Amino acid sequence: METIFEEQIENYLKTQPKTLMKTNLEFNKLGIKKVLGNVSIEINTYYKELTFIENLNGSNTKKIPKKLRDELEKLNGFGNESLYYITIPNGVEVIKHKGVELGFYSREKNFICMFYNFISQTNTNVGEKNEVIGYILDILKEFHKKTPFETKDVQEIGRKIVAEQFNKVWIEKRENNIRNVTTSFENINMAQKNIVNNYKQITLMTKENEIIKENLDKGMEKVESTIKKLEQSKFLKSVKIENGEIIIDYGDIYITWNKKKIYMGDYYAKFRSNGLQIINRKPIHYDDSILHHPHINGNEGNDICFGSGRSTEITKLMSELNYEKIAYMVLLFLKNYNPDSEFYNIKYWEKAKEIDGERIYK
Numbered sequence: 001m002e003t004i005f006e007e008q009i010e011n012y013l014k015t016q017p018k019t020l021m022k023t024n025l026e027f028n029k030l031g032i033k034k035v036l037g038n039v040s041i042e043i044n045t046y047y048k049e050l051t052f053i054e055n056l057n058g059s060n061t062k063k064i065p066k067k068l069r070d071e072l073e074k075l076n077g078f079g080n081e082s083l084y085y086i087t088i089p090n091g092v093e094v095i096k097h098k099g100v101e102l103g104f105y106s107r108e109k110n111f112i113c114m115f116y117n118f119i120s121q122t123n124t125n126v127g128e129k130n131e132v133i134g135y136i137l138d139i140l141k142e143f144h145k146k147t148p149f150e151t152k153d154v155q156e157i158g159r160k161i162v163a164e165q166f167n168k169v170w171i172e173k174r175e176n177n178i179r180n181v182t183t184s185f186e187n188i189n190m191a192q193k194n195i196v197n198n199y200k201q202i203t204l205m206t207k208e209n210e211i212i213k214e215n216l217d218k219g220m221e222k223v224e225s226t227i228k229k230l231e232q233s234k235f236l237k238s239v240k241i242e243n244g245e246i247i248i249d250y251g252d253i254y255i256t257w258n259k260k261k262i263y264m265g266d267y268y269a270k271f272r273s274n275g276l277q278i279i280n281r282k283p284i285h286y287d288d289s290i291l292h293h294p295h296i297n298g299n300e301g302n303d304i305c306f307g308s309g310r311s312t313e314i315t316k317l318m319s320e321l322n323y324e325k326i327a328y329m330v331l332l333f334l335k336n337y338n339p340d341s342e343f344y345n346i347k348y349w350e351k352a353k354e355i356d357g358e359r360i361y362k
Contacts, residue, residue: 026137027052031149032112041089044161044244046109050151053113068100075131093147097139105143108160110152112140155231158241162273163223165244166321169273170212177205177212208319226321233324235331246271248327253334255346262350264293265359269330271323277301278330284348286361293334297343305341306333 027035033049041053088094092104095114103114114136184198227246231239237251250267265280279301284291290299297303306314310329317326337346352359 030140030144031151033151041113043089044165045111046106046154046157046161047111048154049110050149051111053111065100068098071098072132072135075135095139095143102139105147105149107150108152109157110154112149155241158244159224159227161244162227162241162246163221166223166273174209174212177209181205212319222321226323229324230327233327236327244272246323248330250331250334255335255337255349257337257346257350260350262346264334264349267293267334269327271326275302275318276304276326276330278304278334282359284352284359284361286348291344291348291361294337294342294344294346294349295333303343304333305343307338307341 031050032052034047035052035054039053088101088104089106091108092106094101095103095105095112101115103112105112181202184202188198227239227241230236230246230248233239237249239249240247248269248271250269253264253267255262255264265282265284267278267280270277270279277300278292278296280292280296292301295305297305306329310333314326314329317323317329339345348361352361354360
């Protein structure tokens, strides 16, 4: 358990082993499994286990208020601590002592954030007696009595973050559509020749807003529900949440062409709130290009040719949050080859050779 910052206070580990062991034990009792220093908090920051963050990289530095500093200066181990302050996010529980905000507990994202660098900047010349560490632990224990710490399931956290992102995208999209609808009505009055096109745009975005309103009314529940359905799909190898994205693993894919079973690669897809990406873990290397699939262009797997009919259907399903059906359509897409709409000929996969762990076409 990383309860002391080795890179910052190496001597502390050597000179105060008993304090270190006691500190580890006390953090364990609170359910805290890891302590980190010099960490920036982002909107999607969350941890797999309950984590204590100290010496935060905040936007402002402030001295400790006098009433708290007077109390701390009486303790063995007190150094020259400052407050690394950031705006406290919504939905967290504030940790206060003597009326001073010391940090916050994010129950939904598995971390406790302390604004003061008490432990990492502690005076290491006090031997085994360090009252500052005990003082901070006492504050955490008191908070824990009233608001018990717990560790949330990582997959549950991931679903909520994805749901929050979708909610944000919906709101932005709805507001953008409202502005565009207003502009379209103004354009109708200004130019007769644009009437047909503008009415088409109004109809399309009004319909899209109806779907968005339905999604917003049902809230994040609908996103979490559709992710759970995906996780239960038997035709997928695995489904997991990482960095606000739904990662769908399809595994090895083969295409039968001219009576030959051709190995295409090991595929996964990233579903985001604003689109999707398909990546081959075992692509073809040809000159300076990386080939993921005959119908996927570019090294990053973003330029996908589903075909006009299928692209329209996937866009519609995206708005309806029908990810299970999209996932199945992507699977069918990966197993299909149409030479009339290819980016790359299937011969690159058929004739590729494995050299030093990479599939090469020469």
